[in-house]
Amino acid sequence: MFDFDQMCALPTWQTALSVGVILQFPFPMSDDATPSAPRPCLVLEVERGGAAPRIVLAPGATHEANARDCYDIVVSSPAEFRAAGLTRAYCFQARRPLSVALGQSRVHVALPVLSPVMGRLTGSAHARMQRLRARLHAEHDIASERRREAAAAAVEVSLKPVPLRLRDDLPAR
Numbered sequence: 001m002f003d004f005d006q007m008c009a010l011p012t013w014q015t016a017l018s019v020g021v022i023l024q025f026p027f028p029m030s031d032d033a034t035p036s037a038p039r040p041c042l043v044l045e046v047e048r049g050g051a052a053p054r055i056v057l058a059p060g061a062t063h064e065a066n067a068r069d070c071y072d073i074v075v076s077s078p079a080e081f082r083a084a085g086l087t088r089a090y091c092f093q094a095r096r097p098l099s100v101a102l103g104q105s106r107v108h109v110a111l112p113v114l115s116p117v118m119g120r121l122t123g124s125a126h127a128r129m130q131r132l133r134a135r136l137h138a139e140h141d142i143a144s145e146r147r148r149e150a151a152a153a154a155v156e157v158s159l160k161p162v163p164l165r166l167r168d169d170l171p172a173r
Helices: 078-083 123-158
Strands: 021-026 038-047 054-062 072-075 090-093 098-101 117-120
Touching (some): 021 054, 038 090, 038 123, 072 123
Antiparallel strands (some): 021 038, 021 117
16 A cells, blocks of 8 residues: 555655755754754765765855865856856865765755755866865775774784793692
8 A cells, every 4th residue: 555665765856966966955053943044065975875874065155265275176167156056156165074864854945946956066176076085085094094003003012912920839730
């Protein structure tokens, strides 16, 4: 009578999410009752494994020429920001990414199309995002390897043999 899989299926916009998509999400997140205004955020990662699918977002801010960071993805060309669904130049800040569950009710759905997706990166901004993602992955791998090496060194130190001293004055068994 009821198909449970169909009832639990994610909406179309959630299944079609991919890296480089720009969607509206209230950022910064606040704990109080008044939600933040939704603003453009760039999807850096889509993690579909596990019980709850997640996306990693880079929040957007209006582009200011002076505030450039090595982790910024700037969309400044009119053709690029129109393709991204933006009305002006934006800067996505990957230095402080945000991991969000796909079922998160805070994702802002635009009423006419029932989707928070605004557009997607193209051109040089898309190439910059891919280079930055590679850098973030490399930094993550390096940090993981350092943690693994530190844990192995700690185990090695704790497993050093303690010198055994034999006493001749104990009775034989």
